[in-house]
Amino acid sequence: AQSVTQLGSHVSVSEGALVLLRCNYSSSVPPYLFWYVQYPNQGLQLLLKYTSAATLVKGINGFEAEFKKSETSFHLTKPSAHMSDAAEYFCAVGYGQNFVFGPGTRLSVLP
C-alpha cells in the first residue's frame, strides 16, 4: 500500500522567513501529488497539484512544490511566510482508485 510521510508534525517560522514543509511518498510509479491546507474549523482547500506536466508546480497564495522522482519527494515551499499562512498542511497521493493523505504538518508563523 502507498504511504505518505510528512517530516515534522509542527513547524514554526518567523514572518517573512522561508517556509519548507516536507513530503515523501512511497510508490514505484509516479503518482499524482497534492498539497492541501486546512484553516481552523474549515475543510481542506487545494493548494496545488502535480500531474507530470512540470516538476515545479505553482499553487495559490505564493506556494510552490517541486517533484523529485529520485527522492520520492514533493516538498512545499513559500519564500516569505505571512501570518495568514498559519494552518495545517496535508500532502496527498493519488494512485489508481485511491487517495492517501499524510498525517499533516501544523505551521505556526511567529511575528
Next chain:
Amino acid sequence: KAGVTQTPRYLIKTRGQQVTLSCSPISGHRSVSWYQQTPGQGLQFLFEYFSETQRNKGNFPGRFSGRQFSNSRSEMNVSTLELGDSALYLCASSWGTGGDNEQFFGPGTRLTVL
C-alpha cells in the same frame, strides 16, 4: 459554482444513538468520499461512492455506512455511537473516481458524542 455543502455543521449525540450526516457535492461531480478527522488519527478514509455505488472502503467497523443518491448527494450513517466517534467528518467531491481527480472538501460536520 457552489462548493461542497455539509449538514449539519455541528451535532451532539449520546452514546448508543445513531446519526446521519449529509453531503451535497459540487454540481456535476459524481464521486463523493468521506473522511474522519481526529487529533490522534489524522485524516482517515471512510468510503467513496461513485454513481450510487460504493467504490472503495476504509478500515472502519460496520457501524459506519453510507449511500449515494441519483443526484450524487450522499449520506453517511453511524449507528450505536461510541465516545471515540467524536470527530470532524469531512466530505469531498470530485468529477470522477481515481487518484488523478482532485477532491474538493466541504467544511465538515463536527460530531461530539457524550
